[in-house]
Amino acid sequence: MNPRTLLITGANGEIGHGLVSRLAELNGDRMIALDLHTPDPLIRERCHRVVAGDIADIALLDTLAATYDFAAVYHLAALLSTKSERQPRLANRVNVDGTLNLLEMAVAQARQQERPIKFLYPSSIAVYGLPDLETKRRTGKVREDAWCEPRTMYGINKLYCERLGRYYECYYRQLDAQVLPGLLDFRALRFPGLISAATVPTGGTSDYAPEMLHAAAAGKRYACFVREDTRIPFMAMPDAVQALLDLEAAPREQLTRKVYNVGSFNPSASEVAERVRQAFPEAQVHFEPDAKRQVIVDSWPVDVDDSAARADWNWQPAYDLDRAFEEYLIPAVTKRYRRHA
Numbered sequence: 001m002n003p004r005t006l007l008i009t010g011a012n013g014e015i016g017h018g019l020v021s022r023l024a025e026l027n028g029d030r031m032i033a034l035d036l037h038t039p040d041p042l043i044r045e046r047c048h049r050v051v052a053g054d055i056a057d058i059a060l061l062d063t064l065a066a067t068y069d070f071a072a073v074y075h076l077a078a079l080l081s082t083k084s085e086r087q088p089r090l091a092n093r094v095n096v097d098g099t100l101n102l103l104e105m106a107v108a109q110a111r112q113q114e115r116p117i118k119f120l121y122p123s124s125i126a127v128y129g130l131p132d133l134e135t136k137r138r139t140g141k142v143r144e145d146a147w148c149e150p151r152t153m154y155g156i157n158k159l160y161c162e163r164l165g166r167y168y169e170c171y172y173r174q175l176d177a178q179v180l181p182g183l184l185d186f187r188a189l190r191f192p193g194l195i196s197a198a199t200v201p202t203g204g205t206s207d208y209a210p211e212m213l214h215a216a217a218a219g220k221r222y223a224c225f226v227r228e229d230t231r232i233p234f235m236a237m238p239d240a241v242q243a244l245l246d247l248e249a250a251p252r253e254q255l256t257r258k259v260y261n262v263g264s265f266n267p268s269a270s271e272v273a274e275r276v277r278q279a280f281p282e283a284q285v286h287f288e289p290d291a292k293r294q295v296i297v298d299s300w301p302v303d304v305d306d307s308a309a310r311a312d313w314n315w316q317p318a319y320d321l322d323r324a325f326e327e328y329l330i331p332a333v334t335k336r337y338r339r340h341a
């Protein structure tokens, strides 16, 4: 069988690192990596081609589309929530206009190749917006269609792009004389905060958990910017990558939704600190909440109801909280910082 060609935007980011490494282990897919910043050597050696460029650059996307027949697009490039809140117009340009450019490119490719193109879109728990802590606690796990009232630019961008994906798959150019349905096969996951042992996040608001862990492993003090009782869902990076691959591989007829919640574990910030202190007894973690970032995290749910993903495509995380820390995060970050010492 000929290798498939995949376009991965934002390949130099946290998920990009995990996804490119996993795909390289798995099969012979040809990966074309696109990122604003020149992807690092680890990405370069695993990809067929790496391109340093902007997803806002339509001429660049046209050139890529003229050169390759993509079977799937993993569209990871984005500005995350804290960065987006600081530069909302730029966020809209990257997160919305950039996504629109990729959707246009994918539909044009599907027409040219006369087959649907899969479009994998990592959305976020930031699409939810609980109005206050009491409602957040009372609500517990949120279902996909509840509380979609985001209060951040990033959350609004993500929710809109989920809907753009549905539009491009189901209603694209619906007034044309000849409507061509099913050109795009859009599939989105609403990820919780992700924790990777290999990379340190930047620009997100769930970053306190991975930052705490990496700081402790590196022997640095850490001031956690949320309260001890803050609780949102998290996931270990290998599970996030697996979720993307499993959703991509799922037979289309089994999917009852375009957008799925996926969850794993949901420790409070003090429970994360406890795990970190158990592994690194010298860790210097203290809590110094930033009132404004706190409001954002407080508007995100305590957990997600991912029963649709479990029923439709057998989603099941490999890592619960214990396994994530004991078998993945602690051993891998210890090794990482020992190597860097």
Ligand code: NAD
Binding pocket: 009, 010, 011, 012, 013, 014, 015, 016, 034, 035, 036, 037, 053, 054, 055, 056, 075, 076, 077, 078, 079, 080, 094, 098, 122, 123, 124, 125, 190, 191, 192, 193, 194, 195, 201, 202, 203, 204, 206
């Ligand atoms: P990241 O910030 O680590 O990576 C994003 C990458 O996109 C970066 O390498 C950046 O250089 C690139 N990028 C930014 N603007 C670009 C542009 N204009 N053109 C080309 N590339 C550009 O983020 P990540 O954690 O890898 O997240 C990937 C995706 O997953 C994002 O869409 C994010 O919203 C989503 N997501 C992440 C998390 C998480 O906790 N990490 C949770 C939910 C959803």
Ligand code: AKB
Binding pocket: 080, 081, 082, 123, 124, 125, 126, 154, 191, 192, 193, 194, 203, 204, 205, 206, 207
């Ligand atoms: C962020 O904090 O912005 C991301 C996310 C939860 O989408 N990590």
